[in-house]
Amino acid sequence: MAADYRSCRASCYAVLLTCLQLAQAFYIPGWSIKSYSEGEAIPLFVNKVYSDNTQLQYAYSELPFVCPPSGRPRPGTGLISGSNIALNLGEVLRGDRIMVSDYELEMGKDEEIRYLCSQTVDKVGLKRAVDVVKNGYIAEWIVDNLPGATSFVTVDKSRKYYASGFKMGYEEPSFDNGQPRHFLNNHVTLVIRYHKAPGRAGQHGKKVIVGFEVYPKSIEAENRDASGLPADIRNIGHGLELTVARNTTNSTLTRDSSSYMVEVVDESTEDATITIPYTYSVYFREDDKIEWGSRWDLYFVNQEESSKIHWFAIINSVIISGLLTAVVAVIFTRTIRGDLKNYKDGGAEELRLGRRGKGLTSPRRSAEKGGLLDQVDGDGALGADDAASDDELPPEDITGWKLVHGDVFRTPPYGHLLAPLVGSGMQLVFMAVGLLLLSCIGVLNPSFRGGFVSVGVTLFIIAGAFSGYFSARVYRTFGGSNWQHNAVVTAILFPGLLFATIFILNLFVWAQASSTAIPLGTLFALGTLWLFIQLPLVYVGSWYGYVKKGVYNHPIKATAIPRQIPQQAWYSRSVQAALIAGLIPFAVIFTELLFVFQSLWSDKSGYYYVFGFLAVVSTILILAVMETTIIAVYIQLCSENYHWWWQSFFLGGSSSLWIFAYCVYYYFNILHITGFVSTMLFFAYSFLACLVYGLLTGTIGFLTAYAFVRRIYGAIKVD
Numbered sequence: 199m200a201a202d203y204r205s206c207r208a209s210c211y212a213v214l215l216t217c218l219q220l221a222q223a224f225y226i227p228g229w230s231i232k233s234y235s236e237g238e239a240i241p242l243f244v245n246k247v248y249s250d251n252t253q254l255q256y257a258y259s260e261l262p263f264v265c266p267p268s269g270r271p272r273p274g275t276g277l278i279s280g281s282n283i284a285l286n287l288g289e290v291l292r293g294d295r296i297m298v299s300d301y302e303l304e305m306g307k308d309e310e311i312r313y314l315c316s317q318t319v320d321k322v323g324l325k326r327a328v329d330v331v332k333n334g335y336i337a338e339w340i341v342d343n344l345p346g347a348t349s350f351v352t353v354d355k356s357r358k359y360y361a362s363g364f365k366m367g368y369e370e371p372s373f374d375n376g377q378p379r380h381f382l383n384n385h386v387t388l389v390i391r392y393h394k395a396p397g398r399a400g401q402h403g404k405k406v407i408v409g410f411e412v413y414p415k416s417i418e419a420e421n422r423d424a425s426g427l428p429a430d431i432r433n434i435g436h437g438l439e440l441t442v443a444r445n446t447t448n449s450t451l452t453r454d455s456s457s458y459m460v461e462v463v464d465e466s467t468e469d470a471t472i473t474i475p476y477t478y479s480v481y482f483r484e485d486d487k488i489e490w491g492s493r494w495d496l497y498f499v500n501q502e503e504s505s506k507i508h509w510f511a512i513i514n515s516v517i518i519s520g521l522l523t524a525v526v527a528v529i530f531t532r533t534i535r536g537d538l539k540n541y542k543d544g545g546a547e548e549l550r551l552g553r554r555g556k557g558l559t560s561p562r563r564s565a566e567k568g569g570l571l572d573q574v575d576g577d578g579a580l581g582a583d584d585a586a587s588d589d590e591l592p593p594e595d596i597t598g599w600k601l602v603h604g605d606v607f608r609t610p611p612y613g614h615l616l617a618p619l620v621g622s623g624m625q626l627v628f629m630a631v632g633l634l635l636l637s638c639i640g641v642l643n644p645s646f647r648g649g650f651v652s653v654g655v656t657l658f659i660i661a662g663a664f665s666g667y668f669s670a671r672v673y674r675t676f677g678g679s680n681w682q683h684n685a686v687v688t689a690i691l692f693p694g695l696l697f698a699t700i701f702i703l704n705l706f707v708w709a710q711a712s713s714t715a716i717p718l719g720t721l722f723a724l725g726t727l728w729l730f731i732q733l734p735l736v737y738v739g740s741w742y743g744y745v746k747k748g749v750y751n752h753p754i755k756a757t758a759i760p761r762q763i764p765q766q767a768w769y770s771r772s773v774q775a776a777l778i779a780g781l782i783p784f785a786v787i788f789t790e791l792l793f794v795f796q797s798l799w800s801d802k803s804g805y806y807y808v809f810g811f812l813a814v815v816s817t818i819l820i821l822a823v824m825e826t827t828i829i830a831v832y833i834q835l836c837s838e839n840y841h842w843w844w845q846s847f848f849l850g851g852s853s854s855l856w857i858f859a860y861c862v863y864y865y866f867n868i869l870h871i872t873g874f875v876s877t878m879l880f881f882a883y884s885f886l887a888c889l890v891y892g893l894l895t896g897t898i899g900f901l902t903a904y905a906f907v908r909r910i911y912g913a914i915k916v917d
Contacts, residue, residue: 231490232342233395233404239274240303240390240407243283243296243340246713247366249333250800251870253879254712257295258337261330262323263382265315265476268300287655287723288648293714296340303341303390305405306482313426314476321470328440331367331380333872338363339412341390343645344493346412352499359499361801364412367440381437383414385477391485408488409496419475426475438474494644498807508811511789515818518786522825529832599835603911604757606835610843613676616900617684619847621669621736622692623897626890628661629654634816637809644807655727662689662732666739667747675749685740689733692893696886697724703882706875714879750904753912763839770837772845779830780852783822783895784860790815791857795864799880820898823850827899828906835907842903850899854892858884 234240244258259267259280267280275298283296300314319327339346347360367382391409394400416437421429428434488496610616633654636642642649669688670681678684700716707715768774790812797806827849831842861884865871871880 231395231399231406233399233406234305234392235402235404236306238305239272240305240341241272241275241277242299242301242303242388244299245294245296245338245340245345247330247335247337248293248363249335251333251872252876253714253871253883254707254710254873254876255293255714256330256335256711257297257713258339259295259297259299260711260713261326263317263319263327263474265300265317267297268315270300272298272302286648286652287720288651288653290648290720291651291655291716292648293712294648295713299339301388301478303388303480305390305392307480308482309478309480311427311431311477311479314478316426316473316475318471318473324440324472327367327382328380331369331382331440332378335366336363337366339410341388341410342407343647344407344410346388346410347497348413349411357499358496360409360411360496362497364414366414367416380440381416382440382474383416384438384474385415385417385431385479387413387415387479387481389413390480390482391488392482393484393486393488393490396490406490408485408490408493417475417477419473422475427477431477431479440472497644507789508793508808512811512814512818514789515786515815515822518782519818519821519825522782522822522829526825526828529829598838599832599910601838602761602835602840603754605761605840606842606907606911607752607754608756608760608840609676610841613843614673614678614684614687616844616847617669617673617676617678618688618691619893620672620897620900621665621667621688623893623900624668625658625661625665625692626894627897628664629657630816630894632657634809634813638813655724659727659732660735662735663739665689666736666741667743669736670740670743671747671750674744681740681744682737684744685737686733688740689728689736693728693732695889697728699882699886703879706878710875750908753908761838761840763841764837766837766839770834770839772848775830775834775845776848776852777855779826779849780854780856782826783819783853784856786819786822787815787853788860791860795861795868799864799869819895823853823895823898824902826850827902831903831906842907843900846903847896847900850902851892851894851896853895854888857891858888861888 246255247258247261248255258264270279271277272279277298279298279300281298283298285294285296289296302312337346345362346364347362348364349358350361351358364386365383367380369378369380371377372379389409389411390407391411392405392407395404395406399406415434417428417431417434418436418438421435423429633642633650636653637650642653665688666685669684673681673684701721704715704721769778793808794806794812827846830849831846834842834845861881865877865880869880871877
């Protein structure tokens with residue numbers, strides 16, 4: 199047994215050290231390696247197009263100006279062109295729409311140029327193509343579970359790195375009038391990097407893919423042979439401009455003074471069309487420097503280059519947290535202990551004068567049985583005979599926070615609403631901790647496409663039991679009697695708000711025919727998961743918390759008449775205190791937020807994968823929220839304000855207000871989002887993210903303040 203214990207402890211230490219070392223974007227590969235024989239068919243999947251300038255994504259295969267799928271079987275792959283690939287929940291929610299393409303790739307076989315199709319586009323399709331190019335849309339293709347990437351080099355030109363996706367086109371000003379001209383990339387050069395497969399597969403001549411690069415090019419529609427191929431792929435004079443030339447003639451050919459041969463049509467003609475030919479090239483290049491298990495590293499080089507900034511963020515967070523810890527230590531070791539000592543000395547003096555002999559009870563007996571956790575979850579309580587009243591306390595020794603001892607545990611107003619919020623917050627805490635742990639150990643990695651969202655939804659649903667448990671216990675502590683109603687409110691409050699908001703947003707996204715829209719079937723599936731899994735789990739957790747565990751017992755009972763609260767200083771008032779307290783946790787995570795925002799909003803083609811840094815900063819953030827809440831609640835109690843229940847929740851979650859304010863700043867100063875729907879999506883998603891963060895940190899602040907208050911008031915006793 200001792201050996202097993204030591205082995206388990208060593209394993210835990212190893213996991214902890216691994217999490218700290220994951221700051222260098224550690225990656226654990228998938229379970230199986232796909233190897234290809236010489237000449238074996240390699241399927242290419244098209245996914246979606248997205249832009250940093252808008253929140254609307256579109257399925258690549260549904261664009262009206264690209265080659266439609268032919269429906270031909272793909273020999274050697276068991277796939278049919280145009281067939282959809284089954285997606286998990288996370289892929290659907292992130293807007294993926296993966297389809298088998300007509301691009302033909304065979305391992306080791308180079309194709310200098312190959313014709314794909316010619317797509318005739320009407321004026322509506324042409325306008326759509328111009329919008330895609332103008333908004334800087336990027337296409338995502340997939341080969342062997344690797345997204346097609348554009349290759350770059352670092353600033354010092356010492357390392358190569360990838361940016362996922364490739365541009366659909368480009369914009370440049372006209373030489374004549376300076377007006378923007380839009381060119382569509384209708385040719386792609388695909389570079390597949392490979393090396394010898396490991397193990398027996400490599401001994402049989404098989405290869406594994408370690409890189410997938412896409413280099414787009416715009417080639418004019420003219421000067422092509424009968425098969426649709428340009429005369430010289432290496433010498434292209436003009437690109438394919440997306441325009442309908444102004445001319446009174448109809449369906450004639452002319453050469454623009456600064457461009458290429460285009461089809462001239464009357465712009466007012468309804469059936470005006472333009473034909474776009476598509477071609478591609480394929481090259482296979484052996485690369486022995488990249489191992490299959492580290493093939494994703496090139497996507498993270500840019501993040502690794504910023505590791506110094508991450509370490510600066512951690513050092514900044516540690517300094518702030520250290521200062522808060524020092525303040526909390528002073529509160530506990532000097533201020534509170536000094537007050538308690540003076541109180542005990544005064545009580546002892548009263549006893550020596552004979553007050554005990556007159557039949558008076560001792561001023562205070564402690565209900566403390568153990569440590570900080572016992573103060574929250576313990577069952578030690580004073581009975582009615584043990585609790586002292588105000589007139590039994592030595593008046594000359596009662597000052598500051600001790601003055602409100604008879605009101606500090608008074609049931610707060612709207613406690614029936616605070617309990618479900620605390621339950622929902624604990625549900626989010628469980629989900630967030632689970633996601634961070636799984637990301638740190640590599641279970642959630644880029645090869646698990648959509649895994650972060652899928653696992654997050656799963657953890658959220660499972661955590662319904664924790665939500666019900668904590669909500670029910672807090673609800674009963676506040677004197678609630680209808681726990682079934684509280685369970686239903688807990689199960690509906692946050693998920694209902696989230697679902698209703700997403701459904702309303704979906705109506706706008708559906709109208710734009712965007713792949714970001716969640717299908718009705720997926721919405722129905724999410725509703726089914728909530729109704730048949732989460733709701734029962736919340737109910738079971740509520741029953742166990744309310745019936746089996748019962749109330750959180752308090753060391754002091756509330757008096758019958760509430761004490762009048764004196765005028766508060768400006769910094770102790772609810773709004774000001776929350777804003778000041780929220781600024782400190784925001785300062786802890788501000789630097790890391792820059793990278794999170796860049797990954798979510800500014801650079802959707804990238805992957806945020808420095809979860810080691812995020813885990814460390816999140817841990818410091820939790821400590822900062824706890825310590826800030828303790829300090830603010832202590833100041834509030836010293837001001838004789840005993841309404842700390844709701845205030846502690848707001849203090850813990852108040853940094854979400856600063857984060858939302860930073861979202862507004864980021865939108866107006868960093869992003870280039872255009873359009874009403876995209877703007878609405880940005881602020882709606884930002885609001886939901888800040889709401890999740892606020893519930894999570896608010897719950898941490900509430901439970902911390904609860905433990906703190908029970909601790910200090912339970913310590914009032916006479917030896």
